[in-house]
Amino acid sequence: xxxxxxxxxxxxxxxxxxxxxxxxxxxxxxxxxxxxxxxxxxxxxxxxxxxxxxxxxxxxxxxxxxxxxxxxxxxxxxxxxxxxxxxxxxxxxxxxxxxxxxxxxxxxxxxx
Amino acid sequence: xxxxxxxxxxxxxxxxxxxxxxxxxxxxxxxxxxxxxxxxxxxxxxxxxxxxxxxxxxxxxxxxxxxxxxxxxxxxxxxxxxxxxxxxxxxxxxxxxxxxxxxxxxxxxxx
Numbered sequence: 001x002x003x004x005x006x007x008x009x010x011x012x013x014x015x016x017x018x019x020x021x022x023x024x025x026x027x028x029x030x031x032x033x034x035x036x037x038x039x040x041x042x043x044x045x046x047x048x049x050x051x052x053x054x055x056x057x058x059x060x061x062x063x064x065x066x067x068x069x070x071x072x073x074x075x076x077x078x079x080x081x082x083x084x085x086x087x088x089x090x091x092x093x094x095x096x097x098x099x100x101x102x103x104x105x106x107x108x109x110x111x112x
Numbered sequence: 113x114x115x116x117x118x119x120x121x122x123x124x125x126x127x128x129x130x131x132x133x134x135x136x137x138x139x140x141x142x143x144x145x146x147x148x149x150x151x152x153x154x155x156x157x158x159x160x161x162x163x164x165x166x167x168x169x170x171x172x173x174x175x176x177x178x179x180x181x182x183x184x185x186x187x188x189x190x191x192x193x194x195x196x197x198x199x200x201x202x203x204x205x206x207x208x209x210x211x212x213x214x215x216x217x218x219x220x221x222x223x
Binding site: 033041042044045058090101104105 | 146148154155156157158201203210211213214215216
């Protein structure tokens with residue numbers, strides 16, 4: 001299965017600033033997904049990012065707040081913009097491959 | 113609307129015994145199911161999957177059972193080990209679309 005390198009693993013950020021999270025995959029994949037896991041809750045899909053097209057956002061998530069780039073089939077970034085303490089979560093990327101789904105190790109974000 | 117539910121937030125089992133984690137879903141369109149394990153401060157780790165054409169899939173100590181008529185999924189861990197202590201999530205999707213995740217069950221395996 002695919003191997004994903006996700007960076008940073010954790011960060012503490014000031015409110016009002018932005019953080020960009022990167023995911024690098026060791027193979028070409030068509031579909032990449034960005035999830036959020038807030039404390040005590042299950043994983044929630046933020047958006048689906050396909051190379052060469054605009055990301056598709058789930059209800060409750062907007063591009064201005066969570067802009068996504070997908071410049072090629074092995075890389076994607078998610079930016080958490082104008083952060084507030086409510087954005088403190090674990091953010092994960094995931095890819096769909098021929099033999100299943102793989103998740104990155106996650107980015108633990110704390111906004112102070 | 114939560115389409116995948118794990119009604120037990122926690123489970124405690126003695127080492128060497130069987131752990132049974134349960135998951136219910138409401139959408140009959142789901143055709144692919146997964147179990148993930150998650151340690152604190154780490155991303156989920158894939159454990160085992162099952163497609164709707166099967167009712168059982170086994171991988172070492174882990175077995176997933178699917179009862180389509182009851183819309184019920186379960187994960188059996190035999191024998192349970194202290195290293196299995198983690199939060200377990202079930203997830204479901206169809207047509208390779210988005211996954212719907214349960215809220216997780218925290219398993220504690222006591223030595």
